[in-house]
Amino acid sequence: MTDALLPNGIEDSGGDGKFFRKGCNPLAQTGRSKLQNKRASLNQQIIKQMRIRAGAENLLKATNNNKVKEMVLLELSYVNADLQRLMGQLEGLNSSVDVYQSTQETANIPLIALGLKETKEVDFSAPFKDYIMEHYNEDGRTFEDEIADLMDLRQACRTPSRSEAGVELLAKYYSHLPLVENRFFSPTRQNGIFFTWYDSFTGVPACQQNLSLEKASVVFNMAALYSQIGTRSDRQTTLGLEQAISAFQKAAGMLSHLKETFTHTPSYDMSPAMVGMLIRLMLAQAQECMFEKIVLPGVKNQFNPLIKLAQEAAKVSEIYQQVHHSMIQAPIKDNVPFFWSTMSLVKTNHYRAIAHHFLASALLDHELGPSDDEDQQEKALSQVYDQLPEGCSTLDILKNKHERERIGKAHIRRAISVHEEALRNYGLCQHLDKLEALQEILEASLQRSQEKYSDFEDEEQFVDYVEAPDIISKTEHKAEMEFPASTKVKVTDFFQRLGPLSVFSAKQKWTAPRKVHVCADDRDLGFTLKGEAPVQVVSLDPLSKAAADGLKEGDYIVAVGGKDTKWMGVSDMMPLLKDVDEQGIEIQVVSVVDNSPTMPTKSATFSGNLPKTYSMICLAYDDEGKPSKSHKVAKKSSFLSLGLKNRMKSASTLSLPTVDPSSTLPWNKPIPTFPSSSIYNERAFH
DSSP: OSSSSSSOBBBBBTTTBOOTTTTBTTOOOOHHHHHHHHHHHHHHHHHHHHHHHHHHHHHHHOOOHHHHHHHHHHHHHHHHHHHHHHHHHHHHHHHHHGGOOOOOOOOOOOOOOOOOOOOOOOOOHHHHHHHHHHSSSOOOGHHHHHHHHHHHHHHHTTTTTTSSHHHHHHHHHHHHHHHHHHHHHOOOOOOOOOOOEOOTTTTOEESSSSSSHHHHHHHHHHHHHHHHHHHHSOOTTTTHHHHHHHHHHHHHHHHHHHHHHHHOOOOGGSSHHHHHHHHHHHHHHHHHHHHHHHHHOOOEEEEEHHHHHHHHHHHHHHHHHHHHHHHTTTTTGSSOOHHHHHHHHHHHHHHHHHHHHHHHHHHOOOOOOOTTTHHHHHHHHTTTBBSOOOOHHHHHHHHHHHHHHHHHHHHHHHHHHHHHHHHHHHHTTGGGOOOHHHHHHHHHHHHHHHHHHHHTOOGEEEEGGGOOOOOOOOOOOOOOOOOOGGOOOOOOOOTTOOOOTTTTTTTTBOOOEEEEEEOOSSSSSSSEOOSSSSEEEEEEEETSSHTTTTOOTEEEEEHHHHHHHHOOOOOOHHHHTTHHHHHOOEEEEEOSSSOOOOSOOOOOOOOTOOOOOOOOOOOOOOOTSSOSSOOOOBBBHHHHHHHHHOOSSSSSSSOOOOTTTTTOOGGGSOOEEOSSSSSSSSOOOO
């Protein structure tokens, strides 16, 4: 088998010398793998209950017996209760964000990662062997290693490592799928292979016989893996934050590719509405990490930097608000964990409160001094507000200490209010109570705002109460979708021994290979060849021995003297045929069954970028355009004899077709043939 094992991989626990593919470690008992195993178990239980429910509902429709109906309704109530319980457990697993977070003990707000879609094992062995035998007329047993390699690769993709190597493993399998599809999945015939994938949110299975579901699910898992890489990054370092930002942007890029490429997937987690929401979620988390990167070195207690940070925080809040709005829309809200929508609401309020806190600090801690740039501060503050309270202007806030404190305290009061709202949101979700780090961050943020307000609290100025205006969001580092270059993996077709894919594919139907004995007559084999790979018989002398033995125009030569020639062009075929004597040699040819476009009568042999054709026969004509019946046809030297007589000259010649209306040679008519694998088209010269 090729590339089945990683030589420097991870030795399994059994110690028997077996290794895993690069990017895969199925025996690593990490929190994530345990989570996936639990999810797979729940998926099976959900399927069982859904089948029982479907059977009970069918029985309920079919029976008229009241007693039977009562029993069925009772059974349905139990089944529905079990389904609700299992769905709740699955939602709890989807809410287990702690296993995806960085192993470093940090105080960062948790991020949401997508869980990998689960799938059943697929056995390609019997269907592919049968298809190779029936369609390609070859012994399928000789391709056991190639089929095993494909199955090993797919199996490894079920447990990819949370790294770039894991993504590349999925990308490698994804790159193989179009090749496999063209080889074995005919548009007019089913091969009996079923691909089953489970919805990552509900556990509901989806099953298809074509590869669309398989491709879409692999793309989804690549996006999910990038999201897990992002959440796993150490966000206490600049390098870790940059890694997280890049990972979330790549996750959004993969999801965008999924949305644009696969529009009718049967699994709801890959529907356009759901994928659109997931893209916004990934970009929101990338924007959040960008904000964390800005504040990681520390916040300068200066007017302009505080203004910028306030707008940056407002931008994060705005994006999470959009995410939350999309999560609570039907039917997404019925499939997204309540934990997710609650988390997005908590972050919406948390970052909004931070924005008001930073702006309040800028107004309360700083006054416009003689050395400050008044125009710059006025411009910065004017871009923060869309509408100020009545009777208040930007310049008044900057120059008037009383007005400055009044607006500053309004912002700090609003920060306190929104922080309290975030804590209330936190308490509404039962799964959030496990995230102690999040609760500590929310409480610490509230306490900081309360302390800031107590420093400027003045009971006598309570009459100056004013509502803080909204802050316009703005960012200098907007998160953008990024399509990862690592997903563009070049692979070698496992089944290249079947021949060039442009010709030997599932779309074409072939005759069984037949043997033809060809021999030279004055170094002339009696036919013309064309093409890169495989070589095709372009024209044929009907009087030749090859024609008498069954060779036809349009045949593809797949073997010469027992040697496979599917991947040989004309130049490679020449050495095999130039020494053929009168004893001859045996070749194998196949013919396409379907009707094909006609081929021009004659063609050029070789000239620059023109198609390659080599003449093996040149028949002489009499004055009337007919071969002489009284004597043997006079023949011009073929490329074989020409090359032997004069090695200084090229072995190929340029033959320009001529128009002869009177010509009635049977081999001068248009020749039905299959399109050549050559990148060039046959050209006629007039």
